Amino acid sequence: MTISPLPTAFVQKLSTKLVLFSVLATGIGQSMTFALLAPLGREVSLGEIQIGFIITCSSLTFTLTSPIWGRTCDLWGRKPVLMLGLLGYTFGCIMFASVFFFGIKGLLSGITLYVLAIFSRVLMASLMSATPSAAAAYIADTTTVEQRVAGMGTLGAARTLGAILGPALSGLFATIGLLAPLYIAAGITLFSTFLVAVVLQEPIKVASRPKTKLKLSFFDQRYFPFILIGFMTFFAFSIMSQTIGFFIQDRFSLSGQATAQALGMGMMVSAVMSFFSQAFLVGRVKMTPIQLINIGLPILFLGYALLPFAGSIAVLIVFLGILGFGLGLVSPGFTSGASLSVGPKEQGAVGGLISACPAGGFVLGPIVGTSLYQINHCLPYYCSCMLMLPLIFYSLRFGRKRK
Template sequence: MSQSDTANASAKRILLLAAAAMGFAQTVLFAILAPLGREVGLVEVQIGAIISSSSLTLFLVSPLWGRASDVWGRRKILLIGLFGYSAGTVMFAGVFQAALLGYLIPLTALILLIVTRVANATVMAAVAPSANAYMADITSLQDRVKGMGAIGAAGNIGSIMGPAVGGLLASISLLTPLYFSVVLTLAAAFLAVFVLPELPKPQVIKKPQKLKYTDPRIFPLVIAGVLLFMGFAIVQQTIAFRFQDQLGLDGTQTAKIVGVSLMFSAAAALFVQLVVVPRLKFRPFALLRISMPMMMVAFAMMALGHTQEMYILAMCILGLGMGLAGPGFMAGASVAVSSEEQGAVAGLAGACPPLGFTVGPLLGTYLYSVDGALPYWFAFASYFFLFLFTLRYRSTK
């Protein structure tokens, strides 16, 4: 193995570790946020507003971090994101701690939670575009789907561990999983400091490549990505309410069962990304097309089901669909543009999930306040139209 191959192998391990740490942090938050919010006196829409505000921030700043990685380097931007996320999570958890102790009234707590989460998201947004652009830099065009799938798989490993470990730590307190996620993210950051190689500087470019969402090469993927993650966000933000209300659970019990369902969902996605995607020879957009009917079935089961087993099975099916859709979306965006535009396209592609998560939580929690099944029927309808869109679109790569 050449020195270059050894450096690339080390880089891939660090990128996968960073993705796993972020996957852990995200699933831990989704498992505990709903019961934790109710514990401090917040209602469903207010809890959804916390996620939506941070997701809007991610949407706005992710392209900036993607272009910055073209100029400052992938490694530097990745480190900013990892260390910044760790510091921001400590502040976010501290506000919840103060509210639980009675030092903050619900309205004050809501304002401070949004402020700290937005600050956290501003720097956290640096992780995904820099990691994906780094992976694009060290993989060939033929291996791009596999490389993006590996990052997705690593994120899903973290997503499996997050609910499993978080459910155990929630027995200590609902905030303990958040503090533990900080430890993991800091560990990934320090390893990146000492192990992650700095990529050779690209040829000097006066201005970083700038892409628009309306660029015809990626616009269809932008539409697909936003709708894809909007539906997924609706589920992630409301499934805890669904479990708690339908099964009559308290906050700790809800965190545990939601953790189990997210763990199975992530495990299903991981299986697809490790076993199925590498063996498929489909074009990236075709993976999106295949995933839509599977996830529509999951939404229907969530709307019609009334048992724990039905909800967990639906989450597993949803995970299978997302396991196909995620690599298809990221790889499709990457192969659509030139090598000089990888940072820019990674930023735009990385902004699509946050935009979906800006709309999804607010919309989902509002619909849930009207009727518990309504968010899932809405997601079903959205994916039906997305499926029709994918049938009309013909990709060339």
């Protein structure tokens, strides 16, 4: 008696779910890190700008390496590049958490601790940037032109769901210790790596795989407006997200642990609203990438404008939810727009550029945000608000021209 092989369609569907789970796993770890970095930094006597510079270094690395991994996955295939990114994240996360473990114990301090913290984040970023690039290319391979917006929305929803679960888990496990959530995140990602290695199958090739890496320019007019919108959106968002932990702690006079829990709740609500817009609205309401962007950007403008006026933690959480809803519309808008602008042979390369946008925004955002925060605690949010204005007009003009 022989066991019949599983149907190809079933295996492909399962593989797609594993790709989404991989993005979910890394999203959990990243959101945990952002929720914990401010209180962790203060535990080892790091200043606001020093903490922001750690994110800047890792984001710059992520930005530079994402296009490389995007071209590489066109050459090697989606599965090996995806696995490399997951393993790199697991190792880097353990190393980063261990640096702070020794710092809290007093075995590391000063410049040695700071350099090791930066090195571990840079190492992790250089490898984990392979995961979103390969995932975006995989989704592009397995969706038709008509399904692309919904497919990219699902990919964004998986990332956002990670951002929902990450703060929830960090707030839960922070009661054990500030570092416990990071080690748990590494374990989840390692489990995801095992599943990908055993189950994942390469997508059916819709184009012959190139023998050499295809290099796409950031300034290619087919997709440059989408890349610019993505970069500027996350630049403004990074200014907010890298200072909101300090804002909560200073505005409401909270301890490090209470700050982590309040920030975790705020980030979770923001991510829930983003998940709702990506998983439900984008998939069910048939809108073009430009339409999603033109609706999402004014919502972001409103959210940033309201943040400085939050008089309680509950109100601030509501405003963060507005920001999450707007970001959940803009993100699938620029990702699907860029993907639809190129052909099948260029999906890996453009996927790398798409993945570089959020990280690119986080290169200067933390430095700008923390510098403005030291002048006035509300300045980062006014700055993010003002950045949305020219972007709104640019998107409207580009939409009319493209139509």
